[in-house]
Amino acid sequence: MGGSIDRRAFLKLGAASAGAAIGCGGAAGPRDAPPGGMRYRPLGATGLRVSEVAFGAHGVDNAGVMAAALEAGVTTFCTSGGYLDGREETALGEAIARIGVPRERLVLMTGADLRGNETVDSWLRDLDASLRRLRTDVLDIYYNAMVQTPAQVRSEVLLEAFDRARAAGKVRHLGVSGHHGGLQECLEAALECGAYEVFFTKYDFVSYPDQDQLLRRAAARGIGTMVFKTTAGNRQREIKDLEAGGLSFRQATIRWALSNPDVASVAVTMTSFDRVSEAVAAVGASLSAAEVAMLRRYAGEMYHRYCRFCATCEGSCPHHVAVAEVMRYQMYFAHYGREKEAMRLYGRLPSTATAAPCRACAGHCDDACPFGRAVREGLVAAHEQLSFARA
Amino acid sequence: MRRRSAAALLALTVLAGCGGGRAPRDEPSEPAALLPAAQEIPGWSLVEGPTAFAPETLYEHLDGGAERYLAHGFRELAHARYCLGADPPACVGLDVFDMGGELGAFGIYRAGRPPAAEPRSWGAEGYRSGTFAAAWKGAVYVHGEADDERPELTAMLERLVADVGARVPGAAALPAVLEPLPGGGLVPLSERFVPGDLLGHSFLPGGVLADYELDGLRSELFFSDLGGEGDAAAALAWLRAHLEAVGELDSERPPLGDEAFRFRAPGLGAGTALRVGRWVAGIHGELEADAREAVLADLVAALGPD
Numbered sequence: 001m002g003g004s005i006d007r008r009a010f011l012k013l014g015a016a017s018a019g020a021a022i023g024c025g026g027a028a029g030p031r032d033a034p035p036g037g038m039r040y041r042p043l044g045a046t047g048l049r050v051s052e053v054a055f056g057a058h059g060v061d062n063a064g065v066m067a068a069a070l071e072a073g074v075t076t077f078c079t080s081g082g083y084l085d086g087r088e089e090t091a092l093g094e095a096i097a098r099i100g101v102p103r104e105r106l107v108l109m110t111g112a113d114l115r116g117n118e119t120v121d122s123w124l125r126d127l128d129a130s131l132r133r134l135r136t137d138v139l140d141i142y143y144n145a146m147v148q149t150p151a152q153v154r155s156e157v158l159l160e161a162f163d164r165a166r167a168a169g170k171v172r173h174l175g176v177s178g179h180h181g182g183l184q185e186c187l188e189a190a191l192e193c194g195a196y197e198v199f200f201t202k203y204d205f206v207s208y209p210d211q212d213q214l215l216r217r218a219a220a221r222g223i224g225t226m227v228f229k230t231t232a233g234n235r236q237r238e239i240k241d242l243e244a245g246g247l248s249f250r251q252a253t254i255r256w257a258l259s260n261p262d263v264a265s266v267a268v269t270m271t272s273f274d275r276v277s278e279a280v281a282a283v284g285a286s287l288s289a290a291e292v293a294m295l296r297r298y299a300g301e302m303y304h305r306y307c308r309f310c311a312t313c314e315g316s317c318p319h320h321v322a323v324a325e326v327m328r329y330q331m332y333f334a335h336y337g338r339e340k341e342a343m344r345l346y347g348r349l350p351s352t353a354t355a356a357p358c359r360a361c362a363g364h365c366d367d368a369c370p371f372g373r374a375v376r377e378g379l380v381a382a383h384e385q386l387s388f389a390r391a
Numbered sequence: 392m393r394r395r396s397a398a399a400l401l402a403l404t405v406l407a408g409c410g411g412g413r414a415p416r417d418e419p420s421e422p423a424a425l426l427p428a429a430q431e432i433p434g435w436s437l438v439e440g441p442t443a444f445a446p447e448t449l450y451e452h453l454d455g456g457a458e459r460y461l462a463h464g465f466r467e468l469a470h471a472r473y474c475l476g477a478d479p480p481a482c483v484g485l486d487v488f489d490m491g492g493e494l495g496a497f498g499i500y501r502a503g504r505p506p507a508a509e510p511r512s513w514g515a516e517g518y519r520s521g522t523f524a525a526a527w528k529g530a531v532y533v534h535g536e537a538d539d540e541r542p543e544l545t546a547m548l549e550r551l552v553a554d555v556g557a558r559v560p561g562a563a564a565l566p567a568v569l570e571p572l573p574g575g576g577l578v579p580l581s582e583r584f585v586p587g588d589l590l591g592h593s594f595l596p597g598g599v600l601a602d603y604e605l606d607g608l609r610s611e612l613f614f615s616d617l618g619g620e621g622d623a624a625a626a627l628a629w630l631r632a633h634l635e636a637v638g639e640l641d642s643e644r645p646p647l648g649d650e651a652f653r654f655r656a657p658g659l660g661a662g663t664a665l666r667v668g669r670w671v672a673g674i675h676g677e678l679e680a681d682a683r684e685a686v687l688a689d690l691v692a693a694l695g696p697d
Contacts, residue, residue: 062591062658063659064590064637064656064657065591065658067656067657068637068658087503087504087505087506090506098658238447271459272591273591273592334448339440340438
């Protein structure tokens with residue numbers, strides 16, 4: 001499959017995300033400003049102002065690099081207590097202490113994922129441990145991390161524990177974070193819940209076509225949004241000569257995310273001085289035409305790798321394979337980290353609906369796909385990945 | 392390489408057996424072959440995997456963490472999840488990494504080791520910290536995580552990681568690149584290997600870090616092999632220029648050669664840097680000049696001019 005797609009097809013890639021956002025974001029907007037200087041935005045109705053680029057501390061324990069980020073105007077630091085038993089929080093706390101930056105200059109956020117066996121007391125103990133590791137008395141934002149189901153969002157234990165912690169002055173705002181296949185449902189649940197003040201979410205120009213509209217509704221309710229994983233899979237190395245002569249691909253994705261006024265900040269992992277400079281330089285003016293073209297090209301290269309689950313091809317299949325279902329489960333497996341669930345779902349399909357016959361088939365589905373995907377090839381690979389549960 | 396067939400990997404695993412420390416020393420250390428077989432552990436079953444991830448698919452498993460593993464030389468990962476019971480299951484996830492060499496395995500292990508972790512005699516070294524456990528040996532890094540701290544889960548977690556560590560062939564020794572580190576004042580388990588951008592600088596290709604504590608004051612020692620004297624001199628000049636830009640240089644020169652200099656910089660504290668042969672080295676933190684330069688002099692003597 002080639003990478004070229006026509007205009008009509010491109011707009012179908014994701015009308016609310018890739019098509020509209022890249023198309024509109026590329027035009028000059030009201031935020032035009034010289035690039036390179038840090039800028040700040042209000043985080044919903046929290047009263048916090050966050051730097052447009054936030055320091056993602058994942059795997060970073062270099063106080064010199066953190067000091068450089070501070071010097072460049074980065075004031076917002078994101079970490080997690082759930083990673084390696086607090087190793088990251090310890091490193092961030094040590095670095096902040098070593099740099100000697102006043103606590104009130106920082107917006108500090110951490111979080112952890114619920115395991116399902118917490119009690120209010122155990123959650124509060126974990127929060128105290130995070131505060132000790134970060135060497136602070138109060139967190140600006142605590143986020144419920146890696147949510148995959150609305151039930152996790154509505155956790156009564158978490159909500160009660162958070163209320164107690166806030167009453168004790170240990171934490172100011174509650175956030176929710178996720179990047180799995182059920183993210184949209186989870187954010188909807190957070191909207192309905194009313195307890196969350198911050199979304200900390202994966203956001204890119206290829207995935208989650210309904211996300212812009214959802215973030216708009218969140219903003220209307222005073223929920224501030226910070227985002228991460230703007231690179232849409234970070235697969236730019238698979239595309240030869242992906243450049244625009246100006247911003248790098250990574251920088252362009254940061255600027256693209258910031259073109260949405262409902263996004264307050266983009267969290268970027270800064271492992272070196274170069275990464276600090278790269279991220280900070282992405283703040284400022286709107287995307288150029290060349291940079292928009294670069295993102296379009298990336299989206300185009302990804303275009304043929306995504307099934308839209310429209311089921312148009314199923315009518316042409318002589319074996320009655322449930323193509324849309326199979327490809328949806330394969331997406332769960334390969335891109336959303338839900339391998340077990342994907343295999344379980346595939347295992348529940350009637351044997352006549354699986355992709356078992358596809359390897360020996362002529363591939364009538366390829367001709368029937370309105371998006372020109374190599375459907376048979378995808379089905380064969382999906383069957384290989386998913387059929388373990390049926391063995 | 393794309394993700395391998397899970398069924399094929401399961402067959403490999405079953406054929407390899409569980410064995411624990413009974414495995415022959417010359418057993419291959421492909422990650423999938425090192426995964427313990429669940430059927431030999433009463434009450435436990437394999438509910439996920441074995442699933443293999445290659446460099447181009449690692450991000451599907453680790454998301455934002457993948458880049459760090461790739462930088463350390465990652466080649467292949469075998470992931471499996473072992474569960475006790477079914478409703479609801481209580482599980483332990485296990486990741487076995489082929490890091491391409493001992494430096495990669497050691498580097499990623501030490502980078503993630505929590506400071507207060509309890510040491511374990513697994514592989515070359517191992518630890519348990521809450522619901523996490525890890526070990527490394529040779530090119531293999533193994534990491535496990537239990538759903539919670541129930542004794543039956545943490546016992547399984549420890550068993551699985553120990554089992555993998557015991558099955559990796561070869562000697563259980565620290566990488567030779569650490570040998571030049573002076574012994575006096577060295578904080579135990581503080582040695583790290585960074586594969587690139589040492590201290591966050593793109594002009595330093597990677598190297599070794601270690602903490603030293605004397606009289607309650609702590610500093611970080613570093614050195615990086617530039618491969619040649621010219622490149623080392625250029626890198627030291629870049630470092631000097633950077634430190635002068637973000638901090639300040641001390642007009643008083645240390646007695647450690649013509650190129651050595653003292654500095655003070657945000658996040659680093661007070662330090663001394665120099666070149667010795669093809670190496671760029673230095674120390675920064677809380678130690679006073681005399682104390683830190685005594686440690687640095689010992690390192691210089693061990694590195695030698697070549």
